[in-house]
Amino acid sequence: xxxxxxxxxxxxxxxxxxxxxxxxxxxxxxxxxxxxxxxxxxxxxxxxxxxxxxxxxxxxxxxxxxxxxxxxxxxxxxxxxxxxxxxxxxxxxxxxxxxxxxxxxxxx
Amino acid sequence: xxxxxxxxxxxxxxxxxxxxxxxxxxxxxxxxxxxxxxxxxxxxxxxxxxxxxxxxxxxxxxxxxxxxxxxxxxxxxxxxxxxxxxxxxxxxxxxxxxxxxxxxxxxxxxxxxxx
Numbered sequence: 050x051x052x053x054x055x056x057x058x059x060x061x062x063x064x065x066x067x068x069x070x071x072x073x074x075x076x077x078x079x080x081x082x083x084x085x086x087x088x089x090x091x092x093x094x095x096x097x098x099x100x101x102x103x104x105x106x107x108x109x110x111x112x113x114x115x116x117x118x119x120x121x122x123x124x125x126x127x128x129x130x131x132x133x134x135x136x137x138x139x140x141x142x143x144x145x146x147x148x149x150x151x152x153x154x155x156x157x
Numbered sequence: 158x159x160x161x162x163x164x165x166x167x168x169x170x171x172x173x174x175x176x177x178x179x180x181x182x183x184x185x186x187x188x189x190x191x192x193x194x195x196x197x198x199x200x201x202x203x204x205x206x207x208x209x210x211x212x213x214x215x216x217x218x219x220x221x222x223x224x225x226x227x228x229x230x231x232x233x234x235x236x237x238x239x240x241x242x243x244x245x246x247x248x249x250x251x252x253x254x255x256x257x258x259x260x261x262x263x264x265x266x267x268x269x270x271x272x
Contacts, residue, residue, distance in 0.1 A: 082260065091248060091263035092200070136200065143255035144213065149199040 051075050053148035055137050060154045061127055069122045069151045071137035079140040083111050083122045086134045086150065095135075096122070129155050161264035163249050169270045175237040178267045180249030181230055186262070188255050191224055191234050192248040194266075200248075206232065207255065239271045 052074045061067040073081070080099040084092035098104055098113035098120060110123040122135055132155045137148040162181040170176055182189045190205040204214040209226045217224070221240070226232040236243055246268050250261040 091265055093263070094260035097260065144202055144205065145261065147200040147202075 051139075051141065051146045053137055053139060053146055055135075055148040055151045057149070058152045058154065060156060061124075063127055063129060063155055063157050065127050066123065066125050067127060067153065069124075069135050069137075069153065071120045071122070071148055073118050073120070073137070073139045073146075073148075075139045075141045075146055077141040078115065079143075081111075081113055081120050082138040082140065082145065083109075083120075084136040084138065086136060088133070092136055124153075127155050129157070131155055161249055161251055161262055163247075163264035163267050165267060166265060167268045167270075169272065170239055171272055172240055173238040174271075175235065176239045176243075176269060176271075178234040178236075178247050178249075178269070180232045180234070180264060182232070182249070182251030183262055184230065186251035186253055188252045188259075188261075189226060189232050190250040190252075190261060191232070192250065192263075193245045194248060195245045203234070205255075236269075239269075241271045244269055244271050 054072045082097050083095040085095050086092040096111040098111050101115055103110055103112045108125045113120045134150040134152045136150045138145040164179045187208050191203040192200050194200045203216045204224045205212055206226045222236055224234045246266045248263050248266045250263045252259045252261045
């Protein structure tokens with residue numbers, strides 16, 4: 050079956066670093082996406098990993114280990130505007146299989 | 158480009174009524190996806206099209222749901238008859254291609270409430 054697991058909710062402090070984990074078991078794998086979704090808005094693309102390793106994009110980095118079925122999204126220098134849900138999605142057979150999302154709460 | 162356009166943004170209807178949701182994808186995008194999002198079930202793929210042809214509708218919950226894409230710039234998702242459990246946010250998304258690095262661009266969504 051298809052299964053993607055993320056923590057339901059995380060809390061972090063403004064200016065700090067937070068790591069959001071995602072583990073997956075899917076019948077196929079063609080890449081892993083991270084999307085950000087602010088409350089009441091649509092998801093927006095953050096990152097894409099297809100090879101093992103770390104992809105860095107400004108304050109955000111995403112890591113993938115295909116052998117472990119594991120990814121994480123690292124957010125540095127947290128800002129209040131980073132309060133949102135972060136969705137992990139695995140591409141399998143030309144479709145995205147979505148995790149339930151991690152709600153990130155940033156405290157001043 | 159204006160991005161993916163959806164209408165209406167909000168829809169409130171009574172159980173048993175027909176509901177039609179509309180989507181205009183980004184020009185040049187060959188793939189269009191319809192999703193439903195609820196607190197309980199998260200984001201679920203309902204159906205997707207490639208070059209206006211439905212490819213996989215296995216996520217459509219039941220026969221009350223139908224989707225069409227008569228041309229490259231327009232798609233509809235219809236629920237007939239609607240039920241309270243259909244209340245959700247329905248997103249339309251489009252992408253240049255499926256697979257690989259081609260991210261999906263989401264519309265603002267239609268918040269459907271069935272009473």
